[in-house]
Amino acid sequence: VFLPGIVVVLGTIWTLGLMSLLGFRLSVVSVMVPPLVLALGSSYSIHVLNQYYRSARVHTEDKMWIAASVAHINRTISLAALTTIIGFVSLVSGTLPQVREFGLATSFGIFFCGLLSLFLFPAVVPLLKPPTARERDRVLEGHLSRSLQTYSQWVVKGRYVILAFLILVALVFGLLLPRVHYQTDYTAYQKKSESAIDDYLYSTRTFGGFVFLYITLTAPEGESNYFLRPKVLQRIARFEEVLEQDQDISYLSSFSAYIRFMNQTMTGKRTIPERRAPILLLSRYFRSIAVSPGNRQFAEALVNQDFSRLTLTLRVYNSETNKPMDEKRMNALIERLTDRMQRLLDADTQPVLWGDSLAYLSISEILSRDQIKSVLVSLVLILAVTTVAFRSIKLGLFSLIPIFTGIMLTISIMTLVKIPFDVVTVMFTSVAIGVGIDDSIHLIIQYRHQQGNIAQALSMAGRPILLTSASLIAGLLVLLLSSFLPVVYFGLLISLVLVTTTLGALIILPAILSLSS
Structure with a gap:
């Protein structure tokens, strides 16, 4: 019982040490590395333990059967660890440095745990008391193993119903996919009970926000005193009067x-x-x-010394909710401002709209692009690994079916309950591909070992699949205790996708294998 704990604790310590050596800092994303390594790394030890009890030989002093049992399972563990590492490494293809560091650090943690499971675990087990015949029989012929054999017959008989369900899931996913939205409002990342968020929202309501936009006008050919001309200033004043009517602009400051x-x-x-x-x-x-120096800086921010450049300062917020603007509303405001600049300002003044907040308008596009990129990278690499491992493109594709099912179901559910994609939750698809493929790999390996006998394959692989999935889900649910909502949602989504991929590996994959044979 303590050995899996020792493996994951050592793996986590090594991971944190390596993060320190590489100069990685704990952020709101990388803070999830330790619990993920602890949860995901335990699955490899569970696989070794399951095979250890299955292969147990009682009343013998010969310990070589332990080496044989580990050798029997090492291919499954190696493939599972490799595909999980690929899922996390695919995040390195993204744009955000925090996400890249998270993917790299967790990959090292999975590698360490897989290594310890294959080498430390077998080295320590011979020093312990060997399993009894009763313990071995409980694994081989226990209630769970017998239930899986019975249930496998239902899977084969109901394979067409299962296929119809898979098609239905794909249709629902296709209908709900356009409703997926991305969250870029950082105040929504905290729970409503956080006092800091309450104070910030109160200040936003009182002062009309803390987000600023700027419009800079430049005199034609840099002409001095251009913005002292009455007609030029009158035209700018008319433009400002129109802006002051916009409910989302709470404050306007300018030389005019x-x-x-x-x-x-x-x-x-x-x-x-x-x-x-x-x-x-x-x-x-x-x-x-x-x-005074302070006022000089303020004045020069509005107009330069020779009156050849003038800047308007706008403070903006969501006037309907009295909260900071989300990306959609900010884009609408930008469109209104751009249209008014083109209609009301002299084109010779080359009006430019700028501000730090405009950089956040591309966050959704970046998140969407990074998500697609990392998913494609992980899918291609995992398909290549499984195809080579199984020596069959067909089995390689079949192994991905539970993953697609789990991701489609999870995204459909998160759309219905309005869980958004953000800088953290956007990673769950790539992670789900790397983690969720483990169950499919284990089942297909047993399917080939049992020469196409689905009932026997489920009996052999079903127990460790259920135990490892339960262990992973229990470990990941600790993320729900976070006060940072994206981390809570990430833990919830990964747990949900593991439930669905496990069911996919135990229900949909056997049905597909039965249909193909």
Whole structure:
């Protein structure tokens, strides 16, 4: 019982040490590495233990049967570890550095656990008390093994019903796929009970947000004092008046706005003066504000020294929810601003819309692109590995069917319950491919060992498949305790996809193998 724990603890310690040597820092993504290594690494020891009890020889001093039992299972463990590593390594093809580090670190952890299961485990087991005949028989002919033999007959008889269910899952997935959405609002990453989020949302409601956009205008050919011309400033003022009507713009600051304010103070009219002389006077008053270093920086952010470049500052938020803008609403605002810039501003001033928040508008596109890329990489590599291992392209493709079924079911469910893809949950498909393929590999290897006898293959492989899946799911559910919602969703999605891929390996894959034979 303690040996699997020793294996995964050592593997996790080695992984954290290697992360430190490589300069990886714990982030909201890489913080999942230790629990994942602990959970995923235990499955290899369970496979070795299962074979150890199956091959147990009682009343003998010869320990060579232990080496034979490990040799019998080492191919399954090696393939399972390799495919899991491929699933995580495929994340290295992504754009975000935190995701790449997470994929690489977890891959090393899986490698260490697989290595320890094949070498440390067999070295320690001979020092322990050998299994009794009763313990061996419980594994060979226990209630679970007998139930699997009975159930295998139902799978073969109901293979057409199972195939129809698979087609139905694919149709539902196709209908729900367009409804998948990506979450880029970082305030939604925390639980609602977090006081910091409550304080931030309160401040957003009170001050109208903390997200800024900027519109910079440049004089034609860099002409000095261009933005002191009355007609130029009046046109900019009309543009600003239109922007002030937009409910999502809570604050607007510019040189033109200050000129109007100062003119109102002096004349009672909040307009741009018709003549150049008053504008020159007001501009000098404006420059007098910039005497202190702090005010100078503020003034120069609005207009440069020779009045050849002018910048408008906009503070924006979601006026309907009083929260920061999500990507969809920000894109709509950008479209409105771009349209108004083209209609109301002089094209010769080369208006440019910019701001740090615009960089986040491509996050969904990056996440979607990285997801597709990593999934394709993992699928191609895993198909190549399984095809070579089984010496059959057909069996290699069959091994992927439970994976596709599990991913389609999981994405359909997450769409229905409105769980979004984000920087963390977007990784679950690649991880699911690498982890979920293990059950298919184990069953197909037993299927070939039993020369196509599905009932016997399920009897031999079903027990370790169920035990390892239960162990993995139990280990991954610890992620639900996180206060960071993407980590909670990731643990939930991986657990759900493991349930569905396990059922796929024990129900759908045998039915497909039966149909093919």
